[in-house]
Amino acid sequence: MSKKFSSWKSTTLGNMIKWMIRLLVALIIALLGAIILLRWINPPTTAVIMSETRNLKNSVNQEWTPLESLGNNISLAVVASEDANFCNHHGFDLSEILKVRKKGLMRGASTISQQVTKNLFLWRNRSWVRKGMEAVITLLIESFWPKKRILEVYLNIAETGRGYFGMPTIAKKRFNKKVGELSLRQASYIAVTLPNPKKRNAANLTQKLKNQAKKVRIGATTLKMDGRASCFLNQ
Numbered sequence: 001m002s003k004k005f006s007s008w009k010s011t012t013l014g015n016m017i018k019w020m021i022r023l024l025v026a027l028i029i030a031l032l033g034a035i036i037l038l039r040w041i042n043p044p045t046t047a048v049i050m051s052e053t054r055n056l057k058n059s060v061n062q063e064w065t066p067l068e069s070l071g072n073n074i075s076l077a078v079v080a081s082e083d084a085n086f087c088n089h090h091g092f093d094l095s096e097i098l099k100v101r102k103k104g105l106m107r108g109a110s111t112i113s114q115q116v117t118k119n120l121f122l123w124r125n126r127s128w129v130r131k132g133m134e135a136v137i138t139l140l141i142e143s144f145w146p147k148k149r150i151l152e153v154y155l156n157i158a159e160t161g162r163g164y165f166g167m168p169t170i171a172k173k174r175f176n177k178k179v180g181e182l183s184l185r186q187a188s189y190i191a192v193t194l195p196n197p198k199k200r201n202a203a204n205l206t207q208k209l210k211n212q213a214k215k216v217r218i219g220a221t222t223l224k225m226d227g228r229a230s231c232f233l234n235q
Helices: 002-037 047-055 072-082 094-102 112-121 128-144 147-157 167-175 184-191 207-226
Strands: 159-161
Touching: 002 128, 047 112, 072 112, 072 147, 072 167, 072 184, 072 207, 112 128, 112 147, 147 167, 159 167, 167 184, 184 207
Parallel strands: none
Antiparallel strands: none
């Protein structure tokens, strides 16, 4: 009897492992398929948008705009503020990671590619499982998407205020302008709100954030002049 039970238990465990492996393979194939499709198809929603929708009484504000219509100013300002080495890395900025670790910080070195991954696919709670998934998905996105597409998606899905996603909606709300009409100064004001968009207002910045925005404008001009914006800049 015990031998039969032991054999049944072994068979059941083996079947469970097989099904788990099959499920994992299916999930990987589905994820890869989604990433490939999203190179050309604009995402109808994101993990972050779905999460925020549950907390909001009204629907979220988002207006998808192609990169060529977003304008160089917002692209330059956001890259200068969020990920100055965007054109030169393959998903992870190792130099920034080392700087952050030397300062003893736990966060602050996420690239635009990583932020696209987190916004599109992942939950917000930090864990080693999520970090591992983030690394894998980021590498896949960098492998299958050109840099222009990565930036285009980020500029359209990034949280820019309570219930606001993407640069077009926040440009209209804060400056009553189409995003492509923003001056570099206005674009830099939006860029410095991105680390904390629910509490920062691009039309009413503190002096400290205005000083930070000035540095962003200098960085944006430098990126354009030294060629580090060549992977996304509309000529």
